[in-house]
Amino acid sequence: MSKGIDISIDALITDFSANLWTGKVNSFYGRVFRNERFDTGKVCPEVWLTPDNYIEDLKDTKKEAQCFVDVQPDIKINYDIHTADLWLCFMVNLSAIYPSLTRTEATEQVQKDVKDILLTSRFSITGLITGYEGFKGYDWGESTTVQAKADMSPHYLFRFNLQLIYSNSCS
Numbered sequence: 001m002s003k004g005i006d007i008s009i010d011a012l013i014t015d016f017s018a019n020l021w022t023g024k025v026n027s028f029y030g031r032v033f034r035n036e037r038f039d040t041g042k043v044c045p046e047v048w049l050t051p052d053n054y055i056e057d058l059k060d061t062k063k064e065a066q067c068f069v070d071v072q073p074d075i076k077i078n079y080d081i082h083t084a085d086l087w088l089c090f091m092v093n094l095s096a097i098y099p100s101l102t103r104t105e106a107t108e109q110v111q112k113d114v115k116d117i118l119l120t121s122r123f124s125i126t127g128l129i130t131g132y133e134g135f136k137g138y139d140w141g142e143s144t145t146v147q148a149k150a151d152m153s154p155h156y157l158f159r160f161n162l163q164l165i166y167s168n169s170c171s
Contacts, residue, residue, distance in 0.1 A: 003168075004082070004166060004167075004168040005031070005071060005082070005084055005164065005166055005168070006030065006031060007166070008121070008122045008123065008164055008166060009030050009031050009069050009086075010030055011121070011122075012069075012117070012118075012121050012123065013028045013029070013030050013069075015117050015120070015121065016028040016067065016114075016117060019117060020065070020113060020114070020117070021064060021065055021097050024064040024065060024096065024097060025062070025063045025064050025065075026063060026064060026065040026066070027060065027063050027065075027066045027067075028065075028066075028067050029047045029066070029067065029068040029069070030047075030068070030069055031068075031069045031070075031071055032045035032046055032047055032068045032069065032070055033045070033046045033047075033048060034070065034073070037139045040139050042137060042138055042139035043070075043137055043138055043139065044056055044138065044139045045068055045070055045089075045138060047068065060091075061093075061155065063091075063093075064092070064093045064096040064097055065090065065091070065092045065093065065097060066090070066091045066092075067088060067089060067090045067091070068088075068089055069086055069087070069088055069089075070086065070087040070089060071084055071085075071086050072084065072085040072086065072087065080167050080168065080169050081165060081166075081167060082165070082166055082167070082168050083163065083164070083165050084163070084164050084166070085126070085161065085162070085163055086123070086161075086162045086163070086164060087134070087159050087160075087161060087162070088114075088118075088123075088159060088160040088161075088162055089134065089135065089157075089158075089159045090110070090114060090156075090157070090158050090159070090160075091155055091156075091157055092110050092155065092156050092158075093154045093155050093156075094106035094107065094110065094154055094155075094156050095154040096154065097110065098110070103156075106156070107130070107156055107158075110156065110158070111128065111130075111158060114160065115160070118160060118162070122164060122166075123162040123163065123164050124162065124163045124164070125160055125161070125162060126161045126162060126163050127160070127161035128158065128159070128160055128161070129158065129159045129161065130157070130158045130159075131156075131157055131158070132157060134157060134158060134159030135157050135159065
């Protein structure tokens with residue numbers, strides 16, 4: 001059972017799974033854990049599967065679409081009301097998802113499709129970062145040259161900056 005911030009995150013992921021690119025190979029992950037790499041100063045987002053099993057989920061090119069939610073570490077608290085900033089990160093194979101659109105058209109369509117679902121959620125959209133810029137704080141585990149190619153066709157990277165106000169009155 002979800003608690004606190006994960007109630008809204010899990011509901012959003014359920015909406016994505018039911019409404020985005022059904023029939024495609026997608027992985028819509030919920031909240032990731034921020035494994036900080038002190039040697040590089042970067043973060044490795046990891047998905048918890050079981051108590052001893054985490055997976056790193058950056059750029060799995062076998063999937064048409066992936067997303068994860070990265071809750072930023074600075075959460076404001078006023079009594080029982082929390083305000084959190086979140087990054088909703090997407091990696092999408094545009095040619096597989098939108099085969100009839102040009103790459104330029106597909107970038108606009110993918111952003112619209114995600115935004116339409118976000119507008120019906122409890123999250124407020126505070127920004128959109130496109131391309132590798134939205135992912136540059138993550139540890140890709142590869143050289144800078146390979147990192148620069150992280151947004152090469154057919155995959156497209158983008159991140160919605162979100163804010164969520166929620167109660168964390170776990171009993």
